[in-house]
Amino acid sequence: MQQLPLLASSTQYAQQLRQGFRWLRFGPALEAEYRAYCSDNEYRRVLWFAAICLVLWAGYWLFDLWRIDAALLDARQRALLVPLRAVRAAGTAANLLVLGCALWRCPMRVLRATLTVMGVTFSCGAAFAVYVYKLLGVPHETTVLVVVMLGLFLPFAISLWAQLLVALLYLACVAALAWTAPLPEVAAQMWRLDVELALSALLFGLAAYWREYQRREQFLHRGDAHWLAMRDALTGLYNRRMFNHHIQQVMAQAQREGQPLALLLMDVDCFKSYNDSQGHLQGDAVLQQVAQVALACIGRPLDIAARVGGEEFAVLLYGSSADHARALGQSLVAGVRQRALPHGASTVAPVVTVSVGGAMLRPDDRAQTLYARADQMLYEAKNSGRDRCSWEEALQA
Numbered sequence: 001m002q003q004l005p006l007l008a009s010s011t012q013y014a015q016q017l018r019q020g021f022r023w024l025r026f027g028p029a030l031e032a033e034y035r036a037y038c039s040d041n042e043y044r045r046v047l048w049f050a051a052i053c054l055v056l057w058a059g060y061w062l063f064d065l066w067r068i069d070a071a072l073l074d075a076r077q078r079a080l081l082v083p084l085r086a087v088r089a090a091g092t093a094a095n096l097l098v099l100g101c102a103l104w105r106c107p108m109r110v111l112r113a114t115l116t117v118m119g120v121t122f123s124c125g126a127a128f129a130v131y132v133y134k135l136l137g138v139p140h141e142t143t144v145l146v147v148v149m150l151g152l153f154l155p156f157a158i159s160l161w162a163q164l165l166v167a168l169l170y171l172a173c174v175a176a177l178a179w180t181a182p183l184p185e186v187a188a189q190m191w192r193l194d195v196e197l198a199l200s201a202l203l204f205g206l207a208a209y210w211r212e213y214q215r216r217e218q219f220l221h222r223g224d225a226h227w228l229a230m231r232d233a234l235t236g237l238y239n240r241r242m243f244n245h246h247i248q249q250v251m252a253q254a255q256r257e258g259q260p261l262a263l264l265l266m267d268v269d270c271f272k273s274y275n276d277s278q279g280h281l282q283g284d285a286v287l288q289q290v291a292q293v294a295l296a297c298i299g300r301p302l303d304i305a306a307r308v309g310g311e312e313f314a315v316l317l318y319g320s321s322a323d324h325a326r327a328l329g330q331s332l333v334a335g336v337r338q339r340a341l342p343h344g345a346s347t348v349a350p351v352v353t354v355s356v357g358g359a360m361l362r363p364d365d366r367a368q369t370l371y372a373r374a375d376q377m378l379y380e381a382k383n384s385g386r387d388r389c390s391w392e393e394a395l396q397a
């Protein structure tokens, strides 16, 4: 008999784990879920990051003003300070833009774009400042450039590939400054700096890759564990725990909104004798087939099909009229029969059959009372010959 691809190990998370994600990208659906997961709290984190950058940037700028004032510069040298100030102003503007975007919660792609612009203006701006100091002979620290490179790889909203792109632009900017430097000793220092920065980019990039890889791996393990906690491993349907949780919520909503709610319980007939004659593994395959029939009969967002016991399934239909629910009960019975799964040991038919009991929600119902009535109807279906659907309204009529 055909096995269905619904086993626990085949959750989309587990599949992705097996396939791997060397390029830090999942399939489209999982990628979208991962991004939504990452953007939780992202605005707050970026806000803090941008605020800290602004304080550091302003502090560095003030320190520089004092330092340049202290240096004795002639008019030609002072002319070099004009582009430096322009670059600084651009960095501050980009920083404020990020702050504003995070504060007013602009769409995530706008936030990412502004963060990328801030990365470019900060890194190229810092490189240009160091270059100008070298030309002016003003004492300065080059480690700030390495710190900026480290900042580019911090995990804030933008992807590792965008971070790498900004880092490459940064390296190209330092190379361009080295290339065009009018003084040979400044050119040599800038080239050396570029090599140091390239090495640090490699190091920080690798660290960022592993961090992102592990974050993705954790996301998949968490998703897999969550999926397994809610699902039945054999059939992939919701498990009893999830069913209990869901029925409470859907009942409350149905009672609040005056919507009908139907509960169908389905049980495989003579399943013990099937297991005894065909073996447990074949029995498992039957349960998977029956689960498929249950799954096929739900369609609305609040409907669920669950495996609530060994060979017992529940189908909860929200907003479904009694007539529609009864018809679905019949189609569950017919659907399993149509699968024509041979059952030589059955006392009912030569194929696997199911019995179904159904009940509609009443205004004063609790989950237990609704379940008990549907269970009573299932008992009724079993007692009146199996391979049928019993409905509580039919009993009352």
Ligand SMILES: Nc1nc2c(ncn2[C@@H]2O[C@H](COP(=O)(O)OP(=O)(O)OP(=O)(O)O)[C@@H](O)[C@H]2O)c(=O)[nH]1
Residues within 6 Å of the ligand: 234, 267, 268, 269, 270, 271, 272, 273, 275, 279, 280, 281, 282, 283, 284, 287, 309, 310, 311, 382, 386
């Ligand atoms: N293969 C398999 N069998 C299971 C699983 N869970 C429960 N069962 C079996 O389901 C059978 C249920 O048997 P019973 O409760 O006696 O019911 P039945 O034989 O179907 O009889 P009726 O329901 O009265 O028609 C038992 O033999 C259990 O071992 C499972 O996950 N896989």
